[in-house]
Amino acid sequence: MYSRTTSRKRSIIILFVIIIGLFATAYYRNQKESVVNQSQNLLLAVVSPIQKGVNSVISPFRRAGDYVVFQKELIADNRDLRAENGQLIHRVRELKKYESENKRLRVLANFRRKTPFKTTAARVVSQSPSSWQSLLTIDTGSKGGIKKGMAVISDKGLVGKVTKVTARASLVQLIDDRHSGVAVELGKTGSTAVVEGSIDGTLKLRFLPDDEKIVVGDKVLTSGKGGIFPRGLLVGRVAKISKSVYSIEKLINIKSPVNFKRVSEILIITTTPVGKDLQ
Amino acid sequence: MSRNVRYILVLTIAFICQATIVPFVSIGAARPDIVLIAIATFGFIDGPVAGAVGGFFGGLLQDLVAAGSLGLTALAKTLTGYISGQAERTILGSSLLLPVVVIAGISVISQIIYVGLAFLMGEPVNFGAALRVVVFPSAAYTALVSVPVFPYISRLLSSQRQSKVFK
Known part of the structure; x- marks a missing residue:
């Protein structure tokens, strides 16, 4: 107890x-x-x-141990991420391409609405394979209503004319081709002349009256004479005026606003404003 | 594959490359002439007749997709193929430099023939600009492209004549 x-x-x-x-x-x-x-x-x-x-x-x-343990996982992740990254880069490129194409088409569509001519749009599929010619191949032919001799324009100005037509493709002779000649008039005075292409791709203004006062920057427009190019299309601007010892004629170079090497969408004029078929 | 089929195949592929790839790799007015490289190789391997026949068909194909006078390139290339055939057997087997230099020379000749024919047909030709802007730059470009292309075509066509194979 x-x-x-x-x-x-x-x-x-x-x-x-x-x-x-x-x-x-x-x-x-x-x-x-x-x-x-x-x-x-x-x-x-x-x-x-x-x-x-x-x-x-x-x-x-310990990290090395972790690396060894998770190496396989990391390699797989890396491979997946690389693949995903590649796909994303490709996608971004695609989107950028579509974005720029969209911008160009928008500009062309706006221009098409504003232009008084009836036009058909086409895409450039190739440039000339030969150094001696300045041509474009477009993806529209006789099935799209295209005929030989129709004028071709872009939102920036005159491009050329259709010289050969097949069912689904056509050849366009550019205005800087050495065989090309376009009847033009000066925007300021209305004097008529001819713009010719050349081997080196420059545009020459020829057959202008000697007493014509012309300065760099003057607009050159189609005159409508000759029946191929409607009047008033911008051909270019005077870029250089010089004298030649071999010729009494002034040497006048014209600069086209169209970059013929990069043009990718064009419009073909199928009828004039009054509805007259060009061909 | 028979020899003729091989020739047709080479000419067709060269023409397709000329019409599709070449426009995108032009530098100014200078464009490599892959059809000419093929024709020159025909001449080097099988002589003037093969060169001339290949030149005619290659030139004709080029004329058909262009807007100029039909037959002008065909005639220029026929003469070029014939000239290249004069070098039959002497070119192959040598170092790569000789065929490349000969192709450059043939390219200059081919284009001068073309310009001369165009002039005779009444076309306005500025010879100085033609030589400066097109003939010499295109010849140099063609020679450059021939470095990888010529050995390939040469091997393809000479597989039945191993003694002639370019090495």
């Missing part, structure tokens, strides 16, 4: 001691200057550089 009471008392005392100890520890922990806290700080100050050093030595191995 005695021993049971003593044992219970001892247990209660031990429990109290533990509780007091816990409280005391908690108290000292919160005290900056406490022995526990100071010991803890001292320990951390000693251990942390060692931990840092060990970590810096071990971590590459």
Whole structure:
């Protein structure tokens, strides 16, 4: 009986001691200057550089270990991402191409609405394979209502005329072809002349009256004479005027606003404003 | 594959390349003449007759897709093929430099013949500009393109005559 009471008392005392100890520890922990806290700080100050050093030595191995473990996964991811990246680059290129084509077609469509002529649009499929000719092959032929001799224009100005027609394709002789001649008039004075193409691709203004006052920048338009090109189409502007020792005629170069090497969509004039078929 | 079929195939492929790829790789008015490289190779391998026949058909094909006088290129290329045939057997087997230089020369001759014929037919021709802008730049370009193209055509056509194969 005695021993049971003593044992219970001892247990209660031990429990109290533990509780007091816990409280005391908690108290000292919160005290900056406490022995526990100071010991803890001292320990951390000693251990942390060692931990840092060990970590810096071990971590590459750990990363290498991770790399070995996930290498296959990484290679697969990399392959997938590369493929995806390639597809996206291709897609962006495609979209850029469509964007620029869309812009060009929009300009051409606006021009088509404004122009007084009835026109048919066509796409350029090839340029001339020979150095001696300046031609375009377009994707519209007799089935699209195209006939030989029809005038070809772009939103910037005169391009040329149709010289050969098949069912689904046609050849267009550009105005810078050496066989090409376009009856023109000067925008300022109305004097008539002829714009001829040449081997080097420059446009020459010829047969202009000697006394004609002409300056660089003057507009040159089709005169409508000759029955192929309707009147008023922009051929170009005077770019250079010089004198030749071999000729009494002035040498006048015309600069076309159309870049014949890069033209990709054109309009073929099928009827004049009064509805008269050009051919 | 028979020899004639091979010749027709080479000429057709050369013509298709000329009509489709060449316009996109032109530099100014200078364009490489792949049909001419093929014709010159015909001449080098089989002599003047093969060169002339190949030249006639190659030139005719080119005339048919152009808007100029029909037959002008055919005649120029026939003469060119015949001239290249004069170098039969002497060109092949040598280093690549000799055929390339000969092709450049043949290209100049071919284009001068073309311009001369055009002039005789009454077309306005500025010889100075023609030489400066078209003839010499195109000849140089054709020679450059012949570096990879000529050995290929040569091997294709000479497979039955190994002694003549360009190396």
